[in-house]
Amino acid sequence: METAIEVENLRKVYKEGRVEVVAVDSISLSIYKREVVGILGPSGSGKTTLLSMMGCILRPTGGNIRIHGEDVSNLSEHILPYIRRKYFGFIFQGFNLMPPLTALENVKLPLKFKGVPENDAEKESSHLLRRVGLNERVNFLPRDLSGGEKQRVAIARALAGDPPIILADEPTGNLDHKSGSHVVGLLRELVTTNNSCAIIVTHDSRIFHSLDRVFHIEDGRLKT
Amino acid sequence: MFSIALRIILYDKVRTLITLIGVVFAVALIFAQIGIYLGLMETASLIIDRTPGDIWITSKNNRNFDFSMPFPELKINRVLTAEGVKNAEKLIVTWGVIKQPQGGTEQVEIVGYNPDTGIGGPWEMKAGDVRDVKSGNYIIVDASSMKRLGMLEKGDHREIMSRRLKVVGISQSVKSFTTAPIVFTSYKTAQHIGGYVGEGETVFIIANVFDGYPVKDVVERLREALPGLDVYSKDEFSKKTRLYWTIETGVGFSFLITILISFFIGMLIVGQMIYNSTVEYLKEFGTLKAIGAANIDIYKIIFSEALINAILGYVISLMLTLASVKVYKTTEMVFTINTEVAALVFLITLVMCVFSAFISVRKIRRIDPALVFRG
Structure with missing residues (x-):
């Protein structure tokens, strides 16, 4: 299996006044292409910090x-935006769509930053919205979409430009069971088709069965 | 990024409206201050600018058109014999008090010119002719003075400095920075009104230069030939007069202060609105950074917002200003609005709005990337 992302002895220490807080402590792991993996752990365990790194x-x-x-x-710092554009698609718990932009315009954003010509960006974004079942909602503003629809727009945005790695932070956290299952099913399908991988930080036990592997984190350390 | 900025502006209608009102008021105030200032300066040097004459000769250390010392009129002979001088004419500017028919008095600025050449006289007549002041106690009053002097007509009489004068013409568009009405009369009559200028004295000599002679060279020659007098080109004397009223009276400073205050108020309003918008969209901007936008991409959105506000605010202000020019005219005020003024104010508006956007730049640079993962 080909490795998509590999971390070795990863550490993050925050300073709070004079006190040092170890958020992530010497974590090593590998994630492979076509995998959908989960990172689980209680609040404050360091899973989102790990995902951010x-x-x-x-x-x-x-x-x-x-x-x-x-x-x-x-x-x-100057290179990092380029790396993010090249490798990652992000999905956030709060969807983080731009309120003044339509679903289509939101999906086009990463393509704009990649310098994709307007016409091509328009075609690809429309295709992605169709793929997530929102072909009837392309010109809707986020305020006019349901939670599940917003998350599907966010997924379409994360897939724009075919990133090899999808990073999702609690993607089902704000969704009901049906919408949540649909989102994970969608991610699984897209990962398989695109030969990419997805890393999902979640608390949601309802989606555990859909994950290929699960990493448990507690106090910044990986639990075996 | 411009299209995103435009969408943000269109989405936040109330905020956009408030920002635009702020920009429009600030820019309209800047337009008004510059327009009125230039209008006043135009009147300050109006007679110099409209009189056909390349060179102005005045008493030593004279500082402006309106308050000048007399000097012997025979000096005109030295002027006429100087190389390059085509012709020369004398002009008197003095002050007097005019009696009002219903009682009371008004101070007037008296301009005495040679009626045969008309040099220094009115350039636009509503009634009568510039030559009509010749050979008698005659005056021409300007239409703009009617509010101060009463509704005068040809044939009316008025008393200036105990001399009864007949109105023989009504001129147009002649105003003084001092706000005193301007009254034209013949050179000879002006010499005998008020006693400030005596027999054989003049206040200015206006010379014209032959074609092919650079005015600058003739000015230098006259300066050498007339050591007791000051010699200026028309442009120099016009600027000197404008500068006198701008600096010595504090008029320029007070206009400058108002323009600066308007500029800073505008900058604060736009800056605060863009900053508020930036704070409100912080998470979204953080998301843009996460999905691959560089800081420069987000700066482009912020500066585009400022630019759109500047352009919209400027266009509305310009339309309001053009509409208000008519209102200024009814109040007898001179308001100067031309392409140069419009371009200058546009530049000021751009600088005002773009600088205001810098307030948000620091905020963008310091967006905590982890912000995007907070629910």
């Missing part, structure tokens, strides 16, 4: 991260 949003205090074999641990 794997997504090159937060810089680690120590350790290494390799994405498709490329070491991204010590890259400068």
Whole structure:
């Protein structure tokens, strides 16, 4: 199996006044292509910090991260947006859609940052919205969409530009059971079709059965 | 990024409206201050600018058109014999008090010119002719003075400094920065009104230069030939007069202060609104950073918002200003609005709005990336 993302002795220490708080403590793990894995743990266990570091949003205090074999641990701040554009699609618990933009325009955003020409971006975004079943909602503003629909727009946005890794933070946290199952099913289907992988941080026990592997984190450490 | 900024502006209608009102008021105030200031300066040097003459000769250390010392009129001979001088004419500017028919008095600025050449006289007549003041106690009053002097007509009489004068013409568009009505008369009559200028004295000599002679060179020659007098090109004297009223009276400073206050108020309003918008969209901007936007992409959105506010606010202010020009005219105020003023105010508006956007830049740079993962 080909490795998509590999972390080695990853560490994150925050300073709160004079006190040092270890949020992630020497975590090592590998995630492979076509996998849907879960990161579980109680609140404050460090799972979101781990996800942020794997997504090159937060810089680690120590350790290494390799994405498709490329070491991204010590890259400068100016390079990181490029790395995020190249490798990742993000899904957030609160959807984080731009309220003034339509579903289509929200999906087009990552393509804009990648420099995809307007016409191509429009075609790809429409295709992705069709794929998540929102072809009737392309010109709707987020305020006019249901929670499940918003999350599907967020998924379509995460898939724009075919990123090899999807990072999802509590993607079913704000959804009912039916919508939640639909979202995970959708992710599984897309990962398989795109030869990508998905890493899901979740509390939601209802989706455990849909995951290939699960990592448990407690107090910043991986539990075996 | 411009389209995203436009969508944000259209989405937040109330905020946009408040921001626009702020920009419109600030810019309209800047327009008004610059327009009125330039209008006043135009009147300050109006007679110099409209009189056909390349060179103005005045008493030593004279500072403006309105308050000048007399000097011997024979100096005109030295002017006429200077190389490059085509012709020269004398002009008197003095002050007097006019008696009102219903009682009371008004101060008037008296301009005495040679009726044969008309140099220094009115350039636009509503009634009568510039030559009509010749050979007698005659005056021409300006239509803009009627509010102060009463409704005068040709044939009416008025007393200035105990001399009874007949109105022989009504001029148009002649105003003074001092706000005193301007009364035109013949050079000879002006010499004998009020006693400030005596027989054989003049206040200005206006010279014209032959084609092919640079005015600057003739000015230098006259300066050498007339050491007791000051010699200026028309442009120099016009600027000197405007500068006098701008600096010496504090008029320029007070206008400048008002323009600066308007600028800063506008900047604060736009800055606060964009900052509020940035704070409100912080999570969304954090999301954009997470999905691959660089800081520069988000700065582009912020500055585009400022730019759109600037353009919209400016266009509305310009339309309001153009509409208000008519109102200014009814109040006898001179309001100058031209392409240069419009371009200058547009530049000020852009600087005002773009600078205001810098308040938000620091906030964007410091967006905590982990913010996007908070529910």
